Amino acid sequence: MTPKKIAAFSLGPILGAALSFVALPATTWIFSTADVGRISMMQVAANFCTLLYSLGLDQAYVREYHETKDKPVLLKTASAPGAALLLLCIAALFIYKPTILSSALFSIDSSTIGILAAVFLSASYISRFLSLILRMQERGLAYSASQVLPKLVFLLIILSYVLFPVDHDFMALITAQVVSTLTIMVLFAWNTRKEWLPALNATIDKEKLSSMARFGMPLILGSIASWGLVAADRLFLRGLSTFEELGIYSVAASIAAGFSIFSGIFSTIWAPTVYKWSADGADLKKIESIIEYMLAAIFFIFVLAGSLSWLLEYLLPSKYFQVQYLITACMVSPLLYALSEVTASGIGIARKTSYSMAASLIAVLVNVLGNYLLIPHYGAAGAAISTAFAFWLFLICRTEFSCLVWQAIPRAKLYGISTAILALVICMSLFQHIQRSTWAVIWLSAGIIGAFFFKQVLATAYRLASSSLSNLIRSPA
Structure with missing residues (x-):
């Protein structure tokens, strides 16, 4: 990468960190310590789902990108299997018990909170693959914008809780987190629309999927282990x-x-x-x-x-x-x-x-x-x-x-x-x-x-x- 491109990619993390540095103290003053602990469990779950259901194919996508001509086919081949498996598992959990996600993650029996958690998990998975497109195309400014704006949205929502009569409970905190995550997904989707729209009608390359799986499958256990390291x-x-x-x-x-x-x-x-x-x-x-x-x-x-x-x-x-x-x-x-x-x-x-x-x-x-x-x-x-x-x-x-x-x-x-x-x-x-x-x-x-x-x-x-x-x-x- 050229210094200009590196600077473009750096802009998002720097500004995003600055916004987070403002939002985090605000969160600690507004919400209870227990609720701050609960929201961290949702991020742990999102990281696990992204690592597990990517099936190692996200890493294979990065490895094969520069050596593959048909990029939409590569994107669908890498992302579709895990997306289908994730949706099936979420559906099965809600059929079994609507409050299971909320109870397991937060010790709160609430189907509404469970639905919000499921939306967060799905949006995080989609954002993972869309962000890879921007990274591989070295589109630093678009990537940075997608990193900064959701954090700004989260901060504005948190500050609005101080100005308006809103209960400072866990429902308010998880809503702010989900809205900001959906924002980043929408931004990624807009910035990569020329890449993923053709992928919708593409056919999965089974031969390519097989070779990518051989590269990525060993990374599944490794990814779970990596998640275990941070979780x-x-x-x-x-x-x-x-x-x-x-x-x-x-x-x-x-x-x-x-x-x-x-x-x-x-x-x-x-x-x-x-x-x-x-x-x-x-x-x-x-x-x-x-x-x-x-x-x-x-x-x-x-x-x-x-x-x-x-x-x-x-x-x-x-x-x-x-x-x-x-x-x-x-x-x-x-x-x-x-x-x-x-x-x-x-x-x-x-x-x-x-x-x-x-x-x-x-x-x-x-x-x-x-x-x-x-x-x-x-x-x-x-x-x-x-x-x-x-x-x-x-x-x-x-x-x-x-x-x-x-x-x-x-x-x-x-x-x-x-x-x-x-x-x-x-x-x-x-x-x-x-x-x-x-x-x-x-x-x-x-x-x-x-x-x-x-x-x-x-x-x-x-x-x-x-x-x-x-x-x-x-x-x-």
């Missing part, structure tokens, strides 16, 4: 703790997602880029330099977040005091996952997707055990620690498997820096009695030490920034 903490908090504790953890995880803009941007552009490099026969050794720069960026993001986490105490109600100590641990999952997307590039290039499944299974088993052991004693902190450790292990496993099936990369600095980050975030989650100013000093000290290890990266970044500033000054007004 085990919430599931165990729901089962072994309370919705209030789940709400505190969910807020920390949501804010962490806002701090990890870098992860969302990079994950969006990386898979299409590396597969395109592979198809064009490019020199893939440059992946090593990308790992170095990405590791440096992730390290300093942690330093910045850890140093400034005390500011959260002034943004959230007092009942969310723990969030400032959990934020860095919650950042491990999105940031180290993004890093593993690069270090494990060889798995996708070599089409050895079973190794991704193995890495996910190992990590999720460790996460399940960790949550089971730690949550009863440490609550939300135990969930954060377990998930952070599991994603660190996930990074190690994916990297080692990639080196095994493709080509080896230097790994000493990668493992050393990531281990140091893990140790710091675990200590911060456990030792919440230490003053916030002390933790700020600890993180700043870590940043100074890290600057020594990344001095070449920082020097290059400085030269690029100086050159860009000089060009800007010399350019005509």
Whole structure:
């Protein structure tokens, strides 16, 4: 991708994170901690349905896109099987018991809430495939608009609850979430109408489906395991703790997602880029330099977040005091996952997707055990620690498997820096009695030490920034 296209894709996550950073505190002040915990369970369910019912064909779609001429046929071949299976399962659940979704997810017996949850799940699945079209076509501005406007809709609805006489209950919160999700689906559908409308009349290519299934089927278990990695903490908090504790953890995880803009941007552009490099026969050794720069960026993001986490105490109600100590641990999952997307590039290039499944299974088993052991004693902190450790292990496993099936990369600095980050975030989650100013000093000290290890990266970044500033000054007004 060109810098212009990267900037276009970056615009959506950046503005979306800014809106989320405003909407999240508003949500915590308006709704109860338990309802905030409940709404997080709906997102967990949506992620599960998207991963499971995609049948691994969404990943196969990305892999085959640049090597397939008939794009509408490819889209229908990838999306139709899972869509049909999802609708059948939802229908069967409602025939069995109309309140089953609401009861299972939120401990509320309501068919209306169940219907809203089903609409949310279906819209999330459709949006997944429509977003892939924009990604593969490198239509960054359209993708960014589809990311920003739904968050703006959600924020406006939440703020309207303050201005108008509306009960601040779970029905109001889930309605806002569903409306914003339907908005993103409609926007994706409009922006990709020239691609999916021809797909409606296309015939599924059975031979292509067979080859895509061979690529994607190993990813089903891997996808479930990946979902388990990010969902085990919430599931165990729901089962072994309370919705209030789940709400505190969910807020920390949501804010962490806002701090990890870098992860969302990079994950969006990386898979299409590396597969395109592979198809064009490019020199893939440059992946090593990308790992170095990405590791440096992730390290300093942690330093910045850890140093400034005390500011959260002034943004959230007092009942969310723990969030400032959990934020860095919650950042491990999105940031180290993004890093593993690069270090494990060889798995996708070599089409050895079973190794991704193995890495996910190992990590999720460790996460399940960790949550089971730690949550009863440490609550939300135990969930954060377990998930952070599991994603660190996930990074190690994916990297080692990639080196095994493709080509080896230097790994000493990668493992050393990531281990140091893990140790710091675990200590911060456990030792919440230490003053916030002390933790700020600890993180700043870590940043100074890290600057020594990344001095070449920082020097290059400085030269690029100086050159860009000089060009800007010399350019005509």
